[in-house]
Amino acid sequence: xxxxxxxxxxxxxxxxxxxxxxxxxxxxxxxxxxxxxxxxxxxxxxxxxxxxxxxxxxxxxxxxxxxxxxxxxxxxxxxxxxxxxxxxxxxxxxxxxxxxxxxxxxxxxxxxxxxxxxxxxxxxxxxxxxxxxxxxxxxxxxxxxxxxxxxxxxxxxxxxxxxxxxxxxxxxxxxxxxxxxxxxxxxxxxxxxxxxxxxxxxxxxxxxxxxxxxxxxxxxxxxxxxxxx
Amino acid sequence: xxxxxxxxxxxxxxxxxxxxxxxxxxxxxxxxxxxxxxxxxxxxxxxxxxxxxxxxxxxxxxxxxxxxxxxxxxxxxxxxxxxxxxxxxxxxxxxxxxxxxxxxxxxxxxxxxxxxxxxxxxxxxxxxxxxxxxxxxxxxxxxxxxxxxxxxxxxxxxxxxxxxxxxxxxxxxxxxxxxxxxxxxxxxxxxxxxxxxxxxxxxxxxxxxxxxxxxxxxxxxxxxxxxxxxxxxxxxxxxxxxxxxxxxxxxxxxxxxxxxxxxxxxxxxxxxxxxxxxxxxxxxxxxxxxxxxxxxxxxxxxxxxxxxxxxxxxxxxxxxxxxxxxxxxxxxxxxxxxxxxxxxxxxxxxxxxxxxxxxxxxx
Numbered sequence: 146x147x148x149x150x151x152x153x154x155x156x157x158x159x160x161x162x163x164x165x166x167x168x169x170x171x172x173x174x175x176x177x178x179x180x181x182x183x184x185x186x187x188x189x190x191x192x193x194x195x196x197x198x199x200x201x202x203x204x205x206x207x208x209x210x211x212x213x214x215x216x217x218x219x220x221x222x223x224x225x226x227x228x229x230x231x232x233x234x235x236x237x238x239x240x241x242x243x244x245x246x247x248x249x250x251x252x253x254x255x256x257x258x259x260x261x262x263x264x265x266x267x268x269x270x271x272x273x274x275x276x277x278x279x280x281x282x283x284x285x286x287x288x289x290x291x292x293x294x295x296x297x298x299x300x301x302x303x304x305x306x307x308x309x310x311x312x313x314x315x316x317x318x319x320x321x322x323x324x325x326x327x328x329x330x331x332x333x334x335x336x337x338x339x340x341x342x343x344x345x346x347x348x349x350x351x352x353x354x355x356x357x358x359x360x361x362x363x364x365x366x367x368x369x370x371x372x373x374x
Numbered sequence: 375x376x377x378x379x380x381x382x383x384x385x386x387x388x389x390x391x392x393x394x395x396x397x398x399x400x401x402x403x404x405x406x407x408x409x410x411x412x413x414x415x416x417x418x419x420x421x422x423x424x425x426x427x428x429x430x431x432x433x434x435x436x437x438x439x440x441x442x443x444x445x446x447x448x449x450x451x452x453x454x455x456x457x458x459x460x461x462x463x464x465x466x467x468x469x470x471x472x473x474x475x476x477x478x479x480x481x482x483x484x485x486x487x488x489x490x491x492x493x494x495x496x497x498x499x500x501x502x503x504x505x506x507x508x509x510x511x512x513x514x515x516x517x518x519x520x521x522x523x524x525x526x527x528x529x530x531x532x533x534x535x536x537x538x539x540x541x542x543x544x545x546x547x548x549x550x551x552x553x554x555x556x557x558x559x560x561x562x563x564x565x566x567x568x569x570x571x572x573x574x575x576x577x578x579x580x581x582x583x584x585x586x587x588x589x590x591x592x593x594x595x596x597x598x599x600x601x602x603x604x605x606x607x608x609x610x611x612x613x614x615x616x617x618x619x620x621x622x623x624x625x626x627x628x629x630x631x632x633x634x635x636x637x638x639x640x641x642x643x644x645x646x647x648x649x650x651x652x653x654x655x656x657x658x659x660x661x662x663x664x665x666x667x668x669x670x671x672x673x674x675x676x677x678x679x680x681x682x683x684x685x686x687x688x689x690x691x692x693x694x695x696x697x698x699x700x701x702x703x704x705x706x707x708x709x710x711x712x713x714x715x716x717x718x719x720x721x722x723x724x725x726x727x728x729x730x731x732x733x734x735x736x737x
Contacts, residue, residue: 225472250581254595256566262549266542267595268587275419276587284472287420294549296542300420311585333584338566 146192147361147368150204150213153181153195157347160239161214168372188371190364199223205231208354211361218244218322218345222282232351235374240347242322244282246340247329249311249318257339258293261318265297268317279303279316282342286320289342308332349374380731384482387727388464391484394507395462400486403461405446407468411436414445417680417711427468439468443485444680444705448712448720451489457718458490464727477697478728486702487722494649496721497684497704498656504688504700504723505662511733513688513699517626518673520544520703521683522633522646526619529642530612532557533605535598547675554616559607570596571603615640622671626654629669653684677701680708684721690733699729 151172152158162172172193175182183193194210201215202223214237220227248255248264255264265276276298280286283300290298301316308328310316322345323329326336357365396402412435414422426441440446443463451459464484471477486503490496505515527540536557543550555561570576576596583589618636622629633647658664674685683704690696702723709718 226475249583249585249587250579251577251583251589252587252592253570253576253580254592254599256570257564259552259564263539264587264595266539267591271591272586275416284424287424291421291424294543294546294552296419296546298420299415300423314586317585317587333582 148210150210152198205352211355234349237347244342247334262295275299277316279310280320395486400460400462408437411438483724485724492719494652494656502660512691517686525646682707700725
């Protein structure tokens with residue numbers, strides 16, 4: 146059986162069900178609304194596993210599931226060398242969000258990464274510690290800033306309400322997911338125009354680490370045909 | 375799993391190297407595997423977090439599995455107050471590998487560190503002692519000198535702010551180049567900068583003042599941007615001289631004569647070039663074949679940013695993709711940061727015993 150991992154609740158689950166449904170593969174919850182068991186109609190050899198969206202990248206990387214739908218941001222953050230271990234089968238066209246760097250609006254002198262780098266240098270001289278950027282996307286943000294040659298910053302972990310960290314003075318800037326920028330603006334922040342780290346969307350991945358039996362391979366070919374991927 | 379025989383061979387090699395350094399006058403020292411993370415993070419920044427294992431201790435806070443011995447050795451030396459001093463150490467260092475799973479995440483290092491003034495003789499002593507320890511291994515040495523680049527930047531006829539920005543990014547070659555293009559007028563000022571400086575009130579649409587960085591700090595930077603916008607570009611001639619230094623890639627005697635030519639137009643580098651000459655003499659006096667020794671103007675710029683003078687590395691002649699088997703250099707600036715202003719001139723290097731064993735077997 147091919148195990149297909151799909152987020153277990155919310156819009157991401159519904160939209161994924163819609164995407165597969167439009168292609169003749171019906172995904173549904175097996176029992177009640179609260180039941181996490183899933184069922185697949187319209188194709189054989191595929192089993193639906195409902196999981197937390199945040200766990201799907203790890204389950205793909207270790208091969209506990211064969212296929213999985215999750216945000217491309219989560220895969221890039223949580224799976225080192227992801228492009229060698231996973232294959233993108235389809236970008237699903239929903240769940241779009243940008244991982245961006247945002248700074249206070251009153252930093253009128255800061256509208257690019259060049260500015261951020263210079264601000265970080267001056268900040269460190271004045272305050273005696275590195276400029277703090279709050280995020281939960283440590284790897285993505287660090288790789289991005291390193292490749293752009295930004296120095297004198299440090300990442301501080303923030304697993305939620307990241308937009309509030311600047312006001313609370315636990316960080317000077319943030320790197321977070323945004324779709325409209327509304328929450329950022331409401332918290333006195335602005336996006337750096339060249340600070341787009343990753344444009345994320347819901348993506349269907351295939352795991353090379355999973356065990357693919359001959360039966361799985363032929364079921365997968367049938368699924369590919371049906372989905373048109 | 376590391377096969378026991380390979381580990382045993384590496385340990386035996388480490389012991390041989392330690393004995394070599396002890397015979398050269400070094401005192402053996404040790405350092406804890408778990409180091410406080412805050413000092414390393416403050417020194418190296420986020421880059422070190424990508425390269426070192428960070429772990430937590432309930433009472434001591436964030437700790438790191440030592441990524442190298444340099445920081446604990448300098449701390450130990452500064453506390454001891456002994457001067458001059460020579461140390462050697464041997465043990466595992468740990469490096470996270472996020473992008474290349476063929477690279478080891480744990481390997482041995484045997485080091486030799488000399489705290490004996492800022493003399494060319496100390497530079498030569500470290501290089502020659504490490505070269506002798508490697509013996510007839512099929513390796514090639516390359517050298518460089520970050521100090522010449524620092525002096526060249528300091529001597530530019532431009533504002534102190536620009537010089538500080540350039541020196542800060544010597545270890546990030548791409549950003550250094552971008553800054554040089556900007557300050558040289560090759561790249562125009564970005565439109566958002568021009569708009570900011572021409573605004574009647576830059577804070578008109580500023581929004582609320584939030585966070586630790588105050589409006590006064592923003593205003594101060596705008597003033598600095600005004601100074602920068604009013605300053606003439608760094609001349610093309612001076613940028614050509616910097617490029618000439620960065621492009622040097624020849625044997626030491628040729629480089630010396632080229633640098634002497636460059637210093638006619640750039641007198642600021644005269645003391646560092648003189649120093650390079652002294653180092654060349656000191657190396658020759660220790661039996662190093664300086665006529666065949668390579669010097670690269672760019673050498674050492676992509677390593678962790680603590681070498682600020684003489685730098686060197688020994689690499690395999692046959693396996694170009696192997697990391698260098700030995701590296702080292704002068705790191706006076708690091709002691710200044712750790713000593714909170716007190717500088718203890720220091721030069722040293724490390725050898726990787728696993729690579730020595732590998733190269734010897736391949737011979």
